[in-house]
Amino acid sequence: NSKPISFSSNSTINLDQGDPTVFEPYWRKMGDKCTMVISASDxxxxxxxxxxxxxxxxxxxxxxxxxxxxxxxxxxxxxxxxxxxxxxxxxxxxxxxxxxxxxxxxxxxxxxxxxxxxxxxxxxxxxxxxxxxxxxxxxxxxxxxxxxxxxxxxxxxxxxxxxxxxxxxxxxxxxxxxxxxxxxxxxxxxxxxxxxxxxxxxxxxxxxxxxxxxxxxxxxxxxxxxxxxxxxxxxxxxxxxxxxxxxxxxxxxxxxxNFSSNIPDNFFEYSHCLLAERWKKLREVVERSELFSLPDYPLKHCNFTGKFSQSHPAFAWLQCKEDIDSEKLIKAHKMMVRGGVRFGVEPNYARVSMLSSESVFNIFLQRLSAIGNHLSVMNRGP
Amino acid sequence: NSKPISFSSNSTINLDQGDPTVFEPYWRKMGDKCTMVISASDxxxxxxxxxxxxxxxxxxxxxxxxxxxxxxxxxxxxxxxxxxxxxxxxxxxxxxxxxxxxxxxxxxxxxxxxxxxxxxxxxxxxxxxxxxxxxxxxxxxxxxxxxxxxxxxxxxxxxxxxxxxxxxxxxxxxxxxxxxxxxxxxxxxxxxxxxxxxxxxxxxxxxxxxxxxxxxxxxxxxxxxxxxxxxxxxxxxxxxxxxxxxxxxxxxxxxxxNFSSNIPDNFFEYSHCLLAERWKKLREVVERSELFSLPDYPLKHCNFTGKFSQSHPAFAWLQCKEDIDSEKLIKAHKMMVRGGVRFGVEPNYARVSMLSSESVFNIFLQRLSAIGNHLSVMNRGP
Incomplete structure (x- = not known):
């Protein structure tokens, strides 16, 4: 059972469970609007x-x-x-x-x-x-x-x-x-x-x-x-x-x-934008790395937003293009993720939470880039 | 699965589960002292x-x-x-x-x-x-x-x-x-x-x-x-x-x-007095009825209160002195209780919650008295 660990530039980050702390800033901004008060006799x-x-x-x-x-x-x-x-x-x-x-x-x-x-x-x-x-x-x-x-x-x-x-x-x-x-x-x-x-x-x-x-x-x-x-x-x-x-x-x-186009007040609009932005950044890193791939999601019409959109899932399902244990590889770079075997498939897959806090997500992108660079160098040989 | 039912003088009362509503007035009296406030981002x-x-x-x-x-x-x-x-x-x-x-x-x-x-x-x-x-x-x-x-x-x-x-x-x-x-x-x-x-x-x-x-x-x-x-x-x-x-x-x-002898402020003192009083009333009714008996509890020294006391359990364990299904008998008098068979013993036992609200407890005492009177009359014959 992996636990989240407070992180410095050098400590392990936890992207294993999908703890949805990404949404915390939204709720903090809501201030007292959703504060619950409960007395001892309720x-x-x-x-x-x-x-x-x-x-x-x-x-x-x-x-x-x-x-x-x-x-x-x-x-x-x-x-x-x-x-x-x-x-x-x-x-x-x-x-x-x-x-x-x-x-x-x-x-x-x-x-x-x-x-x-x-x-x-x-x-x-x-x-x-x-x-x-x-x-x-x-x-x-x-x-x-x-x-x-x-x-x-x-x-x-x-x-x-x-x-x-x-x-x-x-x-x-x-x-x-x-x-x-x-x-x-x-x-x-x-x-x-x-x-x-x-x-x-x-x-x-x-x-x-x-x-x-x-x-x-x-x-x-x-x-x-x-x-x-x-x-x-x-x-x-x-x-x-x-x-x-x-x-x-x-x-x-x-x-x-009381629908309004005031996006910061609409949780689903806010969180949709936030995840879309994270997925865009992740796809850029993955494309540069040439080591991993991600699933593609078809463009579909969302009846709720009234717009066409791809999916922006809560987890990134990374597939390593080489025959490597992805969980081990990623873990060696100080990121806790969950390997494919746990999900009934090959170990070259790994599941990574997209719902971490902003700072952890940024460290994830940096370290994932570093894996790609590191292996590219190895593959080119000395 | 029995449910509590709102009661009038004629409706069934629920003494089955041991729902501890007896303590609610104490906590109501505490007012804001134990009120919890929790914001949306906590x-x-x-x-x-x-x-x-x-x-x-x-x-x-x-x-x-x-x-x-x-x-x-x-x-x-x-x-x-x-x-x-x-x-x-x-x-x-x-x-x-x-x-x-x-x-x-x-x-x-x-x-x-x-x-x-x-x-x-x-x-x-x-x-x-x-x-x-x-x-x-x-x-x-x-x-x-x-x-x-x-x-x-x-x-x-x-x-x-x-x-x-x-x-x-x-x-x-x-x-x-x-x-x-x-x-x-x-x-x-x-x-x-x-x-x-x-x-x-x-x-x-x-x-x-x-x-x-x-x-x-x-x-x-x-x-x-x-x-x-x-x-x-x-x-x-x-x-x-x-x-x-x-x-x-x-x-x-x-x-x-910050111990004080101000009883109403001390939950355990308050609730001890309350249950002692209920047990006293129940024992009076049971002694008059001659149909049921209750366990006796030895007097013991309580290290917490510093006094000798009997137990005042959360349930009354009624034993019918005759070979009668106690749950059925009591239920016929519009009180939901739990019969001995569920506890691995004879059906002449029944468990009755002592933790109901004050009004339900008083109805319980009245109806239990009535059972005793009713059966006494039957036993004396016409």
Whole structure:
């Protein structure tokens, strides 16, 4: 488990986890507009909304989530059950529980197309559940009998591509992890409409410390089982975090309801520009280096911004053109990143966070340039 | 899953979960003294304390926890790893994970002396883990080969008794769930000193909605595995809840550092008086009814208050003197309670929350009196 380390010009920088500190200056500039005040006697009960199926969900958060999806146009939330989790991490596990059968003699297979999110295998298997079991790359899934769960992560972590289910067999159940389907990362081409859709506050606004995720779920029985999971796992979800998320997400919606072209006040416009600028700088460095390549993303029309744009993913998926372990190579230059093997592909790939603070991002660009220069010199020989 | 219901003179009251709303008036009276203010740019990162083994633990919370245990004298916290969880529920599961062996061919048996906390069996088995498996009442545990985990819940939920490990065999590993080892519930006779001790904000101060629990852990490898569990389960714990808990627990410590006999300002004195008064009223009703009995608790010296006192547990463990299903009988009188079978004992027992609001508690006393009168009339015949 890698930790961030305070950096000098010589110390290691952490680009491993995707800690979204890039958005902090925006929220600092908001000053008191989203400050939460909570007194000692507020929200003491286990219950938030006793009459609701999801009895631990703060109604204000549910409202903020529905409004935001309606305004961004990235997912259908009307007529869906909304449930809150301790990050989408908890909701992913709740969905596995809900989609598996306690009567099954064999655990249900869980697959996702490689490169898949590096945590899916471990989050699926760490308790050696008899209900579900990681079965690897969806492209290579060859068990032809009955039920399976496919996790569709779109846009994909690590590679930023837009994904659809790939197995498409009878008995398949789908979890759509849409953590990055927000306008700063990718054009919003349509409102997503799937059985189970997962989102997270961490990647929407950058509030990773709050551990708030949410799920939009069509089927009532699936929703009921997911709620049961969260009851048994943690008896609900922090009220403080829910109320803060409701306030912050609510402010976003409000800023769009009163839309103005005053860019610094619009979080998604601001963060879209910021990531576009980072990607431009990164592509310049990568093109000069001749050692690495990056995926290309097609130009698409974003219904939210009304403009054509490429994707600017939260991670750079670097492929080394030579047969080199990219994680090791980059680590030798004092940058912690995550190698391809963790994502089910070759070690010449590495995932690098694009969401670091400005100063860390600039050091990253400098050091990445240096790798290219260094190897070019080596290749030319003495 | 029972939900609390708004009540009129005729509606059902919920005494099932132990929602600790009894303490709310105290915190309301505190006014702004423990109000938390958090701006939109605070605590956005996944990390709280990157250099610490428990990298998601807010240092202020760790300090508040150590200070509180030192002042109350209920547990040794010096030299122990402190870790935070989404309630002690998540930490219980983290401890099972940490104490089991991934190399084991058989899941390790998990036992607890009956009547045991009703959630242990389900929290242990809901994922059908290959690592650990619920094996029931510790008194009846007869597997004589190797490792097992015994959960010692003291004071016990549901019956308020002081517990020690009962299996005491080689290969045994212990989890001490000390959720109720606070001065309002029971005399503090010594500082607890065990390998793994679990506490929760919910039962200490009544802030159940925050979902904050903590563990004091001796062994570094066990601590490391518990942290790994929380990483995989939820990538850490709400910063907002941690900061609020730090502030509220910190205020308690502070009020004792500047000890005064001004009772309303001292949370533990206040809540001790409040529960003592409720227990006095309940015992009067139970003695008159002749249908139920309650456990007796010995008089013990409390090192914290400096006085002799009985226990005043968070739950009343009602035993019906006749061969009647107590949960059904009480439910027929519009009170939701939890029957003995859920705790591994006979159905003539029922657990009733003593932590409801004042108005609900008074309705409980009235209705319990009515049951006694009703049955007495029936027994005398026409």
């Amino acid at each position: 929200s003491m009960s286990y219950f938030s909304d006793a009459g609701n199926l999801c009895w631990f969900l703060e109604p204000k958060l549910a409202d903020a989530i529905r409004n935001l999806h309606r305004e961004i146009g990235n997912a259908i939330s009307n007529g869906r059950h909304i449930m809150v989790g301790t990050g989408s991490t908890q909701l992913y596990q709740a969905a596995l529980y809900a989609l598996s059968s306690p009567e099954g003699t064999q655990p249900i297979s869980v697959v996702s197309a490689a490169p898949y999110y590096s945590q899916y295998p471990e989050e699926t298997d760490y308790l050696r559940s008899g209900l579900y079991k990681w079965a690897g790359d969806a492209y290579k899934f060859d068990k032809d009998d009955g039920a399976y769960i496919e996790v569709v992560n779109s846009p994909s972590n690590p590679d930023g591509s837009i994904r659809e289910a790939v197995v498409n067999r009878a008995g398949g159940k789908l979890i759509h992890d849409l953590a990055y389907y927000w306008p700063q990362y990718t054009p919003i081409t349509h409102p997503a409409d799937h059985d189970i859709m997962l989102f997270t506050f961490s990647k929407c606004t950058g509030h990773a410390g709050s551990r708030i995720g949410w799920a939009l779920v069509k089927d009532t029985e699936v929703a009921r089982k997911m709620i049961k999971f969260i009851e048994l796992s943690s008896i609900g979800v922090s009220k403080e975090s829910q109320l803060r998320a409701a306030m912050i997400l609510g402010t976003l919606s409000h800023s769009y309801q | 605590s956005m990162s996944y990390f709280s304390d990157a250099g610490n083994l428990c990298w998601f633990l807010e240092p202020k919370l760790a300090d508040a926890i150590r200070n509180l245990h030192r002042e109350i004298g209920n547990a040794i916290s010096n030299g122990r790893h402190i870790m935070v969880g989404t309630g002690s529920t998540q930490l219980y599961q983290a401890a099972l994970y940490a104490l089991s062996s991934p190399e084991g061919t058989q899941p390790i048996s998990v036992v607890s002396a009956a009547p045991y906390y009703s959630q242990y069996p389900e929290e242990t088995d809901y994922l059908r883990s290959g690592l650990y498996k619920w094996a029931g009442d510790a008194y009846k545990f007869d597997k004589d080969d190797g490792a097992y985990i015994e959960v010692v819940n003291s004071p016990s939920n549901p019956d308020g008794s002081i517990r020690e490990a009962v299996v005491n065999r080689a290969g045994g590993k212990l989890i001490h769930d000390l959720a109720y080892y606070w001065p309002q519930y029971t005399p503090i006779t010594h500082p607890a000193d065990h390998d793994i001790m679990l506490f929760t904000f919910s039962k200490c101060t009544g802030h159940a909605g925050s979902r904050i629990g903590w563990a004091l852990v001796k062994d570094t490898e066990v601590a490391r595995k518990m942290i790994k569990f929380i990483e995989l389960s939820s990538i850490g714990v709400s910063k907002e809840s941690q900061l609020r808990a730090a502030m509220i627990l910190g205020t308690l410590s502070h009020s004792y550092q």
